[in-house]
Amino acid sequence: MRQTFDVRGGPEIGRTHLPLLRETMKARGVDGFYLPHEDEYQNEYQPEANQRLTWATGFTGSAGAAFILSDKAIIYVDGRYSIQVLEQVDQELFDIQKFDPPGPFDLIADMDLEGKVIGYDPRVMTPHTAKALRLALQKAGAIAKALSKNPIDQSWKGRPRQPMTQLVPQDLKYAGTSSAEKREAIAAKLRKEGADAAIITAPPSIAWLFNIRGSDVRCSPLPLGRAILHADGSAELFVAPKKVTDEIREHLGNQVSIRDINELNKGLADLKEKTVWADPATASEWVFSTLKRSKATIMEAADPVALPKSTKNSAEISGAARAHEIDAVPIARFLHWLETGIEPGKTTEIDAVRKLEGFRNDTGVLKDISFETISAFGSNGAMAHYRVSKASNATFTEGNLFLVDSGGQYFEGTTDITRTVAIGEPTAEMIKHYTLVLKGHVAMSMIRFPEGTTGTHLDAIARQPLWMAGLDYDHGTGHGVGAYLGVHEGPQRIAKGWNATPLAPGMIVSNEPGYYIEGQYGIRIENLQYVTDFEELPNSFRPVMGFEPITLAPYARNLIDTSLLTPEELKWVNDYLKKVADTVVPMLSDYPDVADWMKTACAPF
Structure with missing residues (x-):
């Protein structure tokens, strides 16, 4: 039986991992790095491979952020974790500060960072949070730099592999409505609003839309992936190939193309000059910038799956x-x-x-x-x-x-x-x-x-x-x-x-x-x-x-x-x-x- 109370972390985390991270930062030409708790999927729970904040600090809470500079490190938590952060994070290495949602950007804006170059990963931040960070850094006198590779990933020796659990169909007796019917209903909404396609990035929305479940993260039966739903009801599902079985292919049918998750960049590029529905609260800044480079017209709106799913x-x-x-x-x-x-x-x-x-x-x-x-x-x-x-x-x-x-x-x-x-x-x-x-x-x-x-x-x-x-x-x-x-x-x-x-x-x-x-x-x-x-x-x-x-x-x-x-x-x-x-x-x-x-x-x- 899995234990929920195990405490990972402790002083050895920061003492061994901060030097590695700072070496990578220096090699990437940045003086600091902003590290949110969120990963590429904006999930409440994350696979071990994406628990970057835990790797850097030892903190295992579900909300927080860290700001790593060459001579200073700060961890930000909310009031829920005031005790836990003291147990897990070395206070000789990290200043502990409290923040309120949506992030510690007011605190960063008050810092003196004149002339420093601060990196961030656009794949793990929404456009709104990335903009808030850039504005805060500008007020602090710093320059924000979007990095093509996350320095945590480059520094993490022995990083766990991404989960490769197989997708499973959600039985129609539990789902109540077939995936084809769901896709057509959402597609009709896209057509009504003048969108050619929608990029679906939230794993719960993907699970519901395609009537599939997975076990890529704890506590939620989620499959990690991305999807593009077209206005004709067809779709492309981007997942790791190892997760796909013949049963899943049969379950999804001919209207759903299954593509390697590594092809998402190309899939977004294929939307050139089309009107694409994207949710700035769930899709990353990387998704938005990739669509802009593809000369797609972005329609910013809430995830079209969220309300029907609820x-x-x-x-x-x-x-x-x-x-x-x-x-x-x-x-x-x-x-x-x-x-x-x-x-x-x-x-x-x-x-x-x-x-x-x-x-x-x-x-x-x-x-x-x-x-x-x-x-x-x-x-x-x-x-x-x-x-x-x-x-x-x-x-x-x-x-x-x-x-x-x-x-x-x-x-x-x-x-x-x-x-x-x-x-x-x-x-x-x-x-x-x-x-x-x-x-x-x-x-x-x-x-x-x-x-x-x-x-x-x-x-x-x-x-x-x-x-x-x-x-x-x-x-x-x-x-x-x-x-x-x-x-x-x-x-x-x-x-x-x-x-x-x-x-x-x-x-x-x-x-x-x-x-x-x-x-x-x-x-x-x-x-x-x-x-x-x-x-x-x-x-x-x-x-x-x-x-x-x-x-x-x-x-x-x-x-x-x-x-x-x-x-x-x-x-x-x-x-x-x-x-x-x-x-x-x-x-x-x-x-x-x-x-x-x-x-x-x-x-x-």
Whole structure:
């Protein structure tokens, strides 16, 4: 079983790798190099061969950047990784600075870099981020230089090979719509907008469009490649030849040409003088500059696959519901273990990760976890995106809260669930805060809303009970989730920041309000739910949509103060618990103790 808490890195990384990188920089005629976390595919997770930031610094977090100069090195991280970066990065070699999205460009602009030449790799930066870097360097007095080869790749001795896992077809019973139908639907949009072709660079979009999956990266069943979709519905798929089988060729059919990924440059050149749809948020600056050299007319627009991919069809919704039924058994076993099997003073956060992943593996159908498990006890739970490591590993003690955020990848779908439980007796304050979070969670479950409503419009609903008490949380309330794809998916989102994508039937989103007290504990409650079809309510002015939860797990009974719940909220909770019990208890026949516990955990209030 794969361990999620292993900590790579340490002082030896920077001490051995920085000199190699600086030698290469000098040979390339640059005084510095900007190194983002992102790779060529802009994925949340990367193959080992593309983990360049980790190679240079030892840092393994999912967001960050480094700025390497001949006499100085800086690593930039956000607040999620304030502890992890101290564990993994040598502070004698690197200055550690905090940045906010989209990058540390304001910090770079304030540096004195007069006359220095700073290199960057246009293959791993979008046009927007590359432009922001160039402007920052200009303000700092430096000259930006796009490099044809990444100096990390040239310095990395023993660099792992790019993954060559074979592509696999996504069964039509899970996909619901054939690849040919999907391609024609997107092609019709290209024709309507006057585009001759679209360059598709996001691996999740490629996976969905061609009904294929892969295992090139951890936590997401993605095939790494590129595609060009033409306005007649034909397409070119650029992947490593070793990934392609006869089954895949038959699956894709005659309208899809499979080409070597190394031919992408030529494929873009073949679009000469054509109008090409390209997404500046997902395609690299290299793609844009290559198209410009080919004298193509670039139509900058959002990935045309993203919105159809986010709007699940009936087969994808059914698959997601089935995935949550499968996942409900290990979750029930885990929650039962938390109440009956842990040893305060001995059991640790890492023990909990092992136990939960073991229960999921016991299903026999788990393909992978869907993200690195957040196993956070006490004050660690106050860091909303904490990741346990050997150095931070906390031991459970009585009288505090444990927050666990986890998920699984199954052929049927992708899961993501957060539950917070009390270890020992909770305080009155913990109960109050948990119940306020639950009220927001229930409000987001019960809401009905008309066409045109975005996640931004709804975000305050989940926060209102906390706001009324002068409280809040600093993360979004909900993100999109893929259909056996990435656990974080757009373009829809429920958050304070403006999101222009209206919620639509079939979209799967998380519902995860929380509350965190630094140095004490964190609370988050998360279900996945999908947007329902339009319905006419009695005497309604217009049709409305709602949410239907697909996560199946009880809440923490001893953290709920029912006196703070309205009758409508209490009814919703009881109805949900009945659904959980009716669905999950019959699946626990091999675990009678867990079944009995579930009956009690789901008893009506």
